[in-house]
Amino acid sequence: MRSAVIVGASLAGLRAAETLRAEGFTGELTLIGDEPYEPYDRPPLSKQVLAGRASPAHTALVMAEDLRARWLLGEPATGLDLRTRQVRLSGGREIGFDRVLIATGTRARPWPDPAEAALDGVFTLRGRDDAASLQAALAAGPSRVLVIGGGFTGSEIASVCREMGLAVTVAERGPAPLAGALGAAAGSVAARLHREHGVDLRVNTTVMALEGDADGRLHAAHLSDGDVLPVEVAVVALGAVRNTEWLAGSGLAADPRGVVCDAACRAFDADAIVTSDVFVAGDVARWPHPHYDGLLLAVEHWDNAVRQASTAAHNMVADRPRPHRGLPAFWSYQFGVSIKSVGLPTIADEVVVTQGSVAERRFVACFGRQGRCVAAVAVDAPRALPAYADLIEAAAPFPPDLRAADGPRALLPVPAGLAVDGQSTHSPTAAVTGPGPTAREVPRERDPRSPLTAPPLE
């Protein structure tokens, strides 16, 4: 391989570039990014940056010395031609490659009504520019903030609003915040955290319409519970959309669910034949995780971006491919607690508290599926978590008999309460995305405005 092109200049793209160099690749290395910035870290954007404790311009990622890369920033890729081996940029330039890595990630799912989304005061949060403008809006002291969607991002934003002393309403279509990712049972703890911290939490509720004044400034939101809420700021936190449109017509197995690749991160083409020179990593990838029976997973976690990118880059230059098979893992800081997870809670059918105390907001919950451990979530108990990764790797019996000193007297599993796909307004950040690369049926996205139950006939 003489030239490698990495499309996507964020965490996954950077880590892949570093791995290529670390493994001895001496050829031409190009990174293409749609944002004009060098790679920066996104997790603080919904935490300390939004709270004003850190500048959105100061989360640049630590970078290996001597990367010797050509950076093409501020110009998105708009096409991939596998026959001529070229990536096309929006300005018309064509960048040739011997091998290419697709790491274009995701973007915030927009509010479905473009006119309402364009109102002054309506925000999404994904990049540092988003964080800068939302931070300025919050610092101006709006009378009320509406957060649409109670996933991790929405909950972290609500938490920051309360820290700043702002009145905040969270509208979540599912039965609880975080229910899409962790289920209704664990979500009930999240609901208590929201309410203890003064969030006006509306579950089983959607936002039907956002209303502007004559100057195009947001001033009210119509909720499905009938309330018309005066708000100056609304944050749309409905999950992410994978950036795959630029691959239309490329012949790859790419659709809104992601780009399908094998466990060695090699992309599948639309005929379900694995390619040898196109690789995929990070939020945009769907792959059959060896630990989950070949189900195609899409994992939008920081840790997955790092490890999948490193595996993909290794496989771009190595003689023997290695699989990407680490357990999904993530963290979230909100309402003063740390929430850390390992495994895949979204496939669980039951959950049980195995250590600590929910009442004291310091506990570990283990998730099971058909009598096997599949995930664990630790609330303010991070040091307990690594042991659970071993149980999950080993598919240990559920509920696990840990005999922990801080364990409950009896293990009492309850239904995990994972929603049917599309029920929560937020999408889980690690999810099973359906069968193989050639499946024709892409599930239709549910309109986030439609409530779960039909309104009564009048």
Add this chain to the structure above:
Amino acid sequence: MRVLVDLNRCLSYGQCVFAAPAVFRFHGAESLEYDYAPADAMREQVREAAAACPVQAISYSPDDRA
């Protein structure tokens, strides 16, 4: 200089907070927060923090880039 903590790996032992309190802090009992771009004068403290981390979650820029 630049600092990055792998918060997935971080288990909140807090050794970095003792070693470099101007760079690392807890925001809540177990939620580590840190300065991504501390002044270069902090380099020695950050180096000590990274060395003290029981799970080796801290990396920092090797040179004096902003």
